[in-house]
Amino acid sequence: MGLSAFVRRHMVDVRPLAVLPYRRLWAGQGVSFVGFQLTSTAVAAQIYKTTDSSFWVGMLGPANLVPLVVFGLWGGAVADAVDRRRLLIGGALVAWAATLALLLQTLLGAASVGLLLATVAVHATGFAITSPTRGAIIPRLLPAELVPAANTLNFLVSSMGAVIGPLVAGVVLARGGFAAVYLTDAVLFGASLYAAVRLPRLAPLGEVTRPGLRSVVDGLRYIAGNRVVLMSFVVDVIAMAFALPRALFPEIADERFGGSLIAFGWLTASIAIGSVAGGLLSGWVGRVRRQGLALTFTIAVWGVSVAAAGLAPALWLMVALLAVGGAADMVSAVWRQTILQTHAPDEMRGRMQGVFTVVVAGGPRLGDLRAGAAATWFGATGAWVGGGIACAVAVLAAGLAVPAFREYRAAPRGPEKCDV
Template identity: 80%
Template sequence: MGFGELVRRHGVDTRPLGVLAYRRLWAGQGVSFIGFQLTSVAVSAQIYDITKSSFWVGMLGPANLIPLIVFGLWGGAIADAVDRRRLLLVGALIAWSATLALLLQAALGMTNIGLLMATVAVHATGFAITGPTRGAIIPRLIPVDLVPAANTLNYLVSGVGSALGPLIAGVVLAQGGFTFAYLIDAVLFGAGFYAAVRLPQLKPIGEITRPGLRSVVDGLRYVSGHPIVMMSFVVDIIAMAFALPRALFPEVVAERFGGSLIAFGWLSASMAIGSVLGGLMSGWVGRVQRQGVALTYVIAIWGLTVAAAGLVGQLWLMVALLAFGGAADLVSSVWRQTILQTHAPDDMRGRMQGVFMVVVAGGPRLGDLRAGGTAAWFGATGAWVGGGIACAVVVIAVGMSVPTFRKYRPAVRSL
C-alpha cells in the first residue's frame, strides 16, 4: 500500500470543508473554542486558588450541569421550531456576557465563590443553547453521507481548541493572571459569532411543534423508544461520570508537581491532544460496522487508560496515557453523534441534540462532582484510579447486556 493510499484510507476526511457555510462554522468554532477552554481552565484554577479545595472545584459540576439540563433540552426544542441561525446568535451572546462578567470580577479582585458559580451557570446556559443548535444545523448544510466526516472534523477542531486552550492557559495564568485569560476568551469569541452571522437562514422544515414541556417530553419519548440511541447515551454517561479526572488536576499538580501551572496546563490539554491525533488518523472510523460493541470496548479502554495515568508519577507519561484515552473518546463521540444526526428526522434533530448536549456536557460535570466528592474520602489518587477501573467494569457489563445495542450496525456508512 502506497503512502497516498494509506492517507486516503486512514487520514481525516476533509470533503465537508468544501461547503462554504460549514467551513465558516467549523473555523469559527475552532477559534472561539480555544477561548472557551482557556476560560474553563482559568475558572478551575481560580476557584482552587481561592479555596484550596478539590471539593469546590468539583462543585463546578452542578453549577454547569443544572443549566445544561434545563436549557439544553429547552434549547433543543426551540431549535426545532425557529430559525436555527438566530437561535445560535442568541446563545452565543449569553455565553459572551458571562465571559465579560468573569473578566470584570477578576479585574476587580472579587473572590466571592457564590458569584463565580452563578456566572459559570450563565455561561453554561449559553453553551446549552448553542450546542444542540449547532449540531442540528450540520445535516442541513452538507449531504448525509458526509455527516460522519463532518462530525470528525468538528471533534478534531474542538480537540485542537481543547489542547491549545489549556496550554495557553498555563502560560497566560503564570504571566498575566486570571484577568488576561478571560480577556483573551472575550476577544476570540468574535470568530464564532462572525461564523454564525454569515450562516444562511435555517428555518424549520417538517412538522413544527411549539417549544415547551410537551415538545421536550416528545424528544425524551423518542429516545426511550429507540434502544440504540438510549444506550449510546448510557455508555457515555458511564465513561464521564466514573472516569473523568479533571477536577483532580489541581490537587494532583500540587501534590506531585509542586503546583506548577505549566504542568496543570499540560494535564488539562492531554486528552484533547490525543483527540487531535486520533482525529488526524480517523479515516477508518466510518468503516466500522459493529458500532455498539466497538463503543463499549473503546470506552472500557478509556477507563483503563485513565486508571493507569493516575498511578504514574512522571508528567510526560501521565500526559501520554491521558492522550491515548482522549483518542478513544473522540472515536466514541463520532459514532454517537452520527447515530443521532442520521437516524432522527429533521423536525426531531434539535431535541436529540439537546439530549446529546445534556449527556455530553452534563456527564463530565457529574464526573467532576464524583471526582471531587470521592477525593475527600479516598484522596486524589484513589478517586482517580478507582473511577477508571469502575468505568471499564460497568460499561462492559451494561453495554454487552443489551442485544440490540450489541448487534447494532449503522444504516449509513461514511465513504
C-alpha cells in the first residue's frame, strides 16, 4: 500500500471541508473554541483570586450546568421550529455579549463572585442554544456518508482547543491579565459569528411543532420509543458515569507521584491527547456501518483502558492507557452523534441535539460524583479501577441485549435541502 493510499484510508477524512458552508462553520468553531477555553480558564482563576476559595470555583459547575440543561432542551426544540441559521446567530450573540460583559466588569473593577457566576450562566445559555443548533445543521449541509467525518473533524478541533486554550490562557494571563484574556476571546469569537452569518437559509423540514414544553416532551417521548436513539444516550451515560476518572487525578498524583504538579498536568491532558490522536487517525470511522455494535465495543475499550491505567505503576503508562481511552471516547462520540443526526428525522434533530448537549454536560459531572463518592469507600485506586471494569461490563450487557441497537446499520442517504 502506497503512502497516499495509507493516508486516504487511515488518516482523518477531510472531504467535508470541500463544502464551503461546513468549512466556514468548522473553522469558526475551532477558532472560537480556543477563545472559550481561554475564558473558562480565566474565570476560574479570577473567582479564586476574588474569593480565595475552591468552593466558589466549584460553583462554576452548577452555574454552567443549569442553563445547559434548561436551555439545551429548549434550544433544541426551537431549532426544530425556526430557521436554524437565525437561531445560531442569536445564540452566538448571547454568548458574545456575555464575554464582553466579563471584559467590561474587569476593566471597571466591578467583578464580584456573584456577578461573575451570573455572567457565566448567561454565556452557558448562549452555548446551550448554539450547540444543538450547530449539530442539527450539519446533516443539512452534507450528504449522510460524510456526516461521520464531519463529526470527527468537529470533535478533533474541540479536543485541540481543549489542549491549546488553557496553555495560551496561561501566557495571556501572565502578560496581560484577565481583561486581555476576555478581549482575546471576544475577538476570536468573531470567526464563529461570521461563519453563522454566511450560512444558507435553513428553514425547518417536515412537520413544525411550536417550541415549548410540549415539543420537549414530544422529543423525549420519541427517544423513549426509539431503541436505537435511546441506547445511544444510555451507552454515553454508562461511559461517563462509570469510568471517567478525572475527579481522582489530584489524589492519585498525591499518592503515587508525591503531589507532582507535572504528573497532575499529564493526567489531566492525557484523555484529550488521545482524542486528538484518535481524530487524526480516524479515516476508517466513516466506513463502519454496524455503528450500534461498534459503539458498544468501543465504549468497552474505553472502560478497560481506564481500568488498566488505574493499575499502571508508571506515569507514562497511565498517560498512554488514558490516551487509548481518549481515542476510543472520540470514536464513540462520533458514532453517537452520527446516529442522532442520521437516524432521527430532521424535524426531531434539534431536540435530539438538545438532549445530547445535556447528556454530554451532565454525564461527566455524574462521573465526578461517582468517582469521588466511591473513593471515600474504596480508595482512589479502587474507585478508578472498579469504575472502568463496571463500565465495560455494563455497556456490553446493555448494548448486546437490545437487538435493534446491536443490529443497527447506518444507511447511506443523499444530501438534504438547504436554501442557498
